[in-house]
Amino acid sequence: MRPPRTIAVVAHQRKTLDGGLDELRRRITDHKIKKLFWYEIPKSRKAPDRVRKALRKDPDLIVVWGGDGMVQRTLDVVAGSDVPVAIMPAGTGNLFAGNLGIPTDLEQAVEIAFSGRRRRLDLGRLDLGGLGGEHFAVMAGVGFDGAMIKDADGDLKDRLGKLAYVWTGIRHVGAEAPRTRIEVDGTPWFDDAASCVLIGNVGTITGGIRAFDDATPTDGWLDVGVATAQGALQWARALGTMAVGRSDHSPFVRTTRARRVDVRLAGKLPYELDGGARGRTRKFSASVVPGAVRVCVPQSSGDSTDR
Known part of the structure; x- marks a missing residue:
């Protein structure tokens, strides 16, 4: 698997995990990426517009920061494309991440983003x-x-x-x-x-x-x-x-x-x-x-x- 070089982050500003968005940025740039596109939003319902903008940048990976609402709205837009999505489970329930074995630990979640499997999953x-x-x-x-x-x-x-x-x-x-x-x-x-x-x-x-x-x-x-x-x-x-x-x-x-x-x-x-x-x-x-x-x-x- 070729390491992702162009990363797009779509983040819910009000959600927190470990050191927060500053730590997420540091951990992503530790991987010597080429380009980083960054979108922060105050509510999950604003995510689809930012995800569509991110897809127009032709990223190797979309990183979504937030809870199940952010993940759902992101996957709704990404569905049908070949761009992989990495989940940073910063929400209340984090149900999808939990069902997939993605921990509520930022270091581990970022490692999965760069070194984990890209798995094809169903949606309803x-x-x-x-x-x-x-x-x-x-x-x-x-x-x-x-x-x-x-x-x-x-x-x-x-x-x-x-x-x-x-x-x-x-x-x-x-x-x-x-x-x-x-x-x-x-x-x-x-x-x-x-x-x-x-x-x-x-x-x-x-x-x-x-x-x-x-x-x-x-x-x-x-x-x-x-x-x-x-x-x-x-x-x-x-x-x-x-x-x-x-x-x-x-x-x-x-x-x-x-x-x-x-x-x-x-x-x-x-x-x-x-x-x-x-x-x-x-x-x-x-x-x-x-x-x-x-x-x-x-x-x-x-x-x-x-x-």
């Missing part, structure tokens, strides 16, 4: 009909999950970190469970009341919960989960089962795998992508995009083949 893509769509790396969720993340997003998450999800989750355990119709690969699969629908590209989601035991972002599949739990007692039983065993062993959870998922809800509910709150919707489709991006991962990560 969520589409809202005529309203367009976005790629996601970790999960898409609607219902309890979407409402929890919507309330935790912003100042509360900045103050409490991961505890923000616990606090808002408690508030939403009694939320409505509308009738939900789901088709997987064109076949009817679920038609009943559901408090939460999750579509995962990896196994571990918000709060460190292992929601999809067999999920991997290299298998060409999305994992689908529906929770029917209502009220504190049923949610406690469902989450307890996930904590000590397989999620699909819970009587309040149903799972399957699909390449395309179509979801129709009786009413509009908030949805989220990779822990980032979006709007409200009553229908959406999600499909897998195999090998959509190249991501720098540890040499020992996953199987021995890249796509």
Whole structure:
């Protein structure tokens, strides 16, 4: 593998890791690169414009500094290109990085950027009909999950970190469970009341919960989960089962795998992508995009083949 000589960094100014962005710059320039393009932004939603500018510089590597929101918005733009992405996990949850074995240690993360494997990974893509769509790396969720993340997003998450999800989750355990119709690969699969629908590209989601035991972002599949739990007692039983065993062993959870998922809800509910709150919707489709991006991962990560 030829060492990257032209590097583009897209960084969330409010996210921190070890010595911060000054240390990141020093560690990158230690590798005797030829050019360094640097973009700092105050909010992750501004990332796509900077990533597009970075791609026009024809970099050998894009380095993204931030949490799952920054990573999701970066990969959404990079998807389909051949430019590898290195993740500096400076966010709250760092779910995608954690699933890939990228540590929250700046020295090690930079070393993976320069010496790790460039691995082809799947993404999911969520589409809202005529309203367009976005790629996601970790999960898409609607219902309890979407409402929890919507309330935790912003100042509360900045103050409490991961505890923000616990606090808002408690508030939403009694939320409505509308009738939900789901088709997987064109076949009817679920038609009943559901408090939460999750579509995962990896196994571990918000709060460190292992929601999809067999999920991997290299298998060409999305994992689908529906929770029917209502009220504190049923949610406690469902989450307890996930904590000590397989999620699909819970009587309040149903799972399957699909390449395309179509979801129709009786009413509009908030949805989220990779822990980032979006709007409200009553229908959406999600499909897998195999090998959509190249991501720098540890040499020992996953199987021995890249796509």
